Amino acid sequence: MTKVSVRGFTISVDGFGAGPDQSQEEPLGKGGEDLHRWLVGTRTFHAMTGKGGGSTGVDESYAARHMDGIGAYIMGRNMFGPVRGLWPDESWKGWWGDNPPYHAPVFVLTHHPRASVEMAGGTTFHFVTDGIESALRQAKAAANGRGVQIGGGVSTVRQCLQAGVVDEMHLAISPIVLGRGEALLAGIDLSALGLAVREHTASENALHVVLARR
Amino acid sequence: MTKVSVRGFTISVDGFGAGPDQSQEEPLGKGGEDLHRWLVGTRTFHAMTGKGGGSTGVDESYAARHMDGIGAYIMGRNMFGPVRGLWPDESWKGWWGDNPPYHAPVFVLTHHPRASVEMAGGTTFHFVTDGIESALRQAKAAANGRGVQIGGGVSTVRQCLQAGVVDEMHLAISPIVLGRGEALLAGIDLSALGLAVREHTASENALHVVLARR
Numbered sequence: 324m325t326k327v328s329v330r331g332f333t334i335s336v337d338g339f340g341a342g343p344d345q346s347q348e349e350p351l352g353k354g355g356e357d358l359h360r361w362l363v364g365t366r367t368f369h370a371m372t373g374k375g376g377g378s379t380g381v382d383e384s385y386a387a388r389h390m391d392g393i394g395a396y397i398m399g400r401n402m403f404g405p406v407r408g409l410w411p412d413e414s415w416k417g418w419w420g421d422n423p424p425y426h427a428p429v430f431v432l433t434h435h436p437r438a439s440v441e442m443a444g445g446t447t448f449h450f451v452t453d454g455i456e457s458a459l460r461q462a463k464a465a466a467n468g469r470g471v472q473i474g475g476g477v478s479t480v481r482q483c484l485q486a487g488v489v490d491e492m493h494l495a496i497s498p499i500v501l502g503r504g505e506a507l508l509a510g511i512d513l514s515a516l517g518l519a520v521r522e523h524t525a526s527e528n529a530l531h532v533v534l535a536r537r
Numbered sequence: 538m539t540k541v542s543v544r545g546f547t548i549s550v551d552g553f554g555a556g557p558d559q560s561q562e563e564p565l566g567k568g569g570e571d572l573h574r575w576l577v578g579t580r581t582f583h584a585m586t587g588k589g590g591g592s593t594g595v596d597e598s599y600a601a602r603h604m605d606g607i608g609a610y611i612m613g614r615n616m617f618g619p620v621r622g623l624w625p626d627e628s629w630k631g632w633w634g635d636n637p638p639y640h641a642p643v644f645v646l647t648h649h650p651r652a653s654v655e656m657a658g659g660t661t662f663h664f665v666t667d668g669i670e671s672a673l674r675q676a677k678a679a680a681n682g683r684g685v686q687i688g689g690g691v692s693t694v695r696q697c698l699q700a701g702v703v704d705e706m707h708l709a710i711s712p713i714v715l716g717r718g719e720a721l722l723a724g725i726d727l728s729a730l731g732l733a734v735r736e737h738t739a740s741e742n743a744l745h746v747v748l749a750r751r
Contacts, residue, residue, distance in 0.1 A: 336710060336734070336746055337722045338552050354728075496550060496710055498737030498746045502728025508551045509723060514568075514716025520550070523712030525739030532550055532712045 325463040326470045329480055329492040331389045332507070333358040333529070336496065339504035340477040347405040350418065352504050358497045361528035362386055371424050381526035385493060394469025395462040396425050397455075399479035400433040403448070410437045417448065428465040430458045432479060455482050477505035484511050490536055492518065495529040539677040540684045543694055543706040545603045546721070547572040547743070550710065553718035554691040561619040564632065566718050572711045575742035576600055585638050595740035599707060608683025609676040610639055611669075613693035614647040617662070624651045631662065642679040644672045646693060669696050691719035698725050704750055706732065709743040 334340050335358060342352030349355065362368050366377030367386035377383065400406075404415045417423055426445040437450040451458040462471045473483045483489050494507075513519075513534065522533040548554050549572060556566030563569065576582050580591030581600035591597065614620075618629045631637055640659040651664040665672040676685045687697045697703050708721075727733075727748065736747040 336708060336744075337725075337727055494550060496744055498734055498739075498744060500727045500732065500734060500748065502726040506723075509720075511551075512716040513551055513714045518714065520712055520714060525712075525741065525744055527739065530550075530710055530712060530739055530744035534714065 325466055325468070326490045327459070327473065327483070327488050328393075328470055329473045329475075329483070329489055329494075331362065331385065331493055331495065332475060332480060333361070333495040333497050334507050335499050335501045335504075337500045337502065338506045338508055339501040340475070340480070340507040341505045342501045343503040345401070350405065352501070354499065354501050355504065357499050358501075361495055361497060361526060364528070381524050381531065382528055384524075385495070385531050390424070390426075390472070392470050393427060393472045394466030395427055396429040396472050396474045397458050397462050397479065397483075398429060398431055398474035399476050400431055402474060402476040402479065403431045403433075409435050413438070413440070416440055416442065422446070428462070429474070430462050430465075432458055455479075455486060459483075459488060477507050480507060481511065484513075484516060487516055489516075489518070492534045494532050494534065496532070497529050539680055539682070540704045541673070541687065541697070541702050542607075542684055543687045543689075543697070543703055543708075545576065545599065545707055545709065546689060546694060547575070547709040547711050548721050549713050549715045549718075551714045551716065552720045552722055553715040554689070554694070554721040555719040556715040557717040559615070564619065566715070568713065568715050569718065571713050572715075575709055575711060575740060578742075595738050595745065596742055598738075599709070599745050604638070604640075604686070606684050607641060607686045608680030609641055610643040610686050610688045611672050611676050611693065611697075612643060612645055612688035613690050614645055616688060616690040616693070617645045617647075623649050627652070627654070630654055630656065636660070642676070643688070644676050644679075646672055669693075669700060673697075673702060691721050694721060695725065698727075698730060701730055703730075703732070706748045708746050708748065710746070711743050 342355035345352040361382045364378045365383040365386040369377030406415050422443040423446040430449050430451050440448045517536050518534040519537045520532050521535040524531050556569035559566040575596045578592045579597040579600040583591030620629050636657040637660040642661050644663050644665050654662040731750050732748040733751050734746050735749040738745050
């Protein structure tokens with residue numbers, strides 16, 4: 324069976340996966356960038372953004388396994404980009420430049436159809452208009468025995484949790500408060516979904532917990 | 538001005554300060570005891586419970602300052618004990634035995650009047666029936682220049698946060714999920730209340746953050 328995971332998803336102490344007032348300039352909302360302080364210093368993130376160096380401690384160990392063994396991704400349209408409503412043209416191709424860090428098929432949930440976009444490095448964006456179940460089916464087929472990762476954002480992860488399809492979730496809790504924004508876990512009973520903490524490690528920058536099926 | 542603080546208040550990764558189904562046997566609800574794993578191993582907690590030894594690291598440094606400089610406490614009736622409704626008699630005197638760890642006046646919020654109870658070691662329980670503002674006024678007067686601490690539980694801390702009277706709050710985030718229970722921060726905008734993270738340290742058992750007024 325294909326494993327469905329969420330990895331490296333970061334929330335604030337008050338439970339928000341994104342701050343308020345998201346925009347093209349602040350895709351994670353006001354203060355939301357600060358969530359990922361644990362990640363941006365790591366060797367993996369440095370490499371991903373074309374820089375050398377970077378930390379090699381606890382945070383790096385989680386960053387390094389972020390994409391390990393993943394054959395396909397699912398993300399919400401708001402994570403793919405700031406365009407809302409009908410696609411005005413084909414120009415928006417994600418936040419990540421010509422060679423996105425996925426190197427695998429990415430299924431983007433949207434209400435508005437669009438032709439698939441093939442990028443450099445093995446990433447292809449497919450646009451799914453018939454819901455999360457369909458996206459999961461397509462992603463599992465495309466993953467070809469490897470795992471499926473739910474990339475985000477908050478609303479997509481919530482949908483997957485509520486549908487009971489998440490087998491494993493690595494959460495990082497960042498020592499910041501956002502006040503308002505998108506609450507990841509509000510109204511979601513992780514215990515009833517069969518998820519419990521299997522592993523936890525803290526760094527200077529975050530508390531890492533891995534939830535898995537009991 | 539008297540400082541009002543919350544200290545050593547622990548929440549789960551999913552934001553609960555107590556689990557579901559609280560009872561006399563499980564005052565913190567199902568799974569709620571696990572919240573305080575960071576605390577029970579410390580030298581301070583050992584001393585408080587008449588044992589020697591205990592840890593001396595990060596967790597201990599937070600446990601040790603728990604009651605530092607505090608002249609009076611406020612707590613909700615459900616933290617004082619499991620008795621609900623009218624007090625049937627004077628027999629319930631808290632969870633803590635003859636010599637409670639407060640050694641100061643403790644103002645217990647309740648709808649049902651009761652005479653003050655003087656305990657060994659300087660703790661006196663006063664019962665306040667006219668609300669949080671009155672309890673704060675009385676606690677500040679009794680604290681005599683020292684600080685007032687909001688002991689809990691969740692509902693009392695929420696009331697104080699919402700009233701905008703909390704100057705400082707030390708939260709410990711425990712690497713567990715509770716699924717259901719009493720959510721500490723749901724619907725509370727800490728940023729709008731002027732609270733931001735001033736300090737954070739992680740141990741093996743918890744992420745500690747201290748929020749203070751900006």
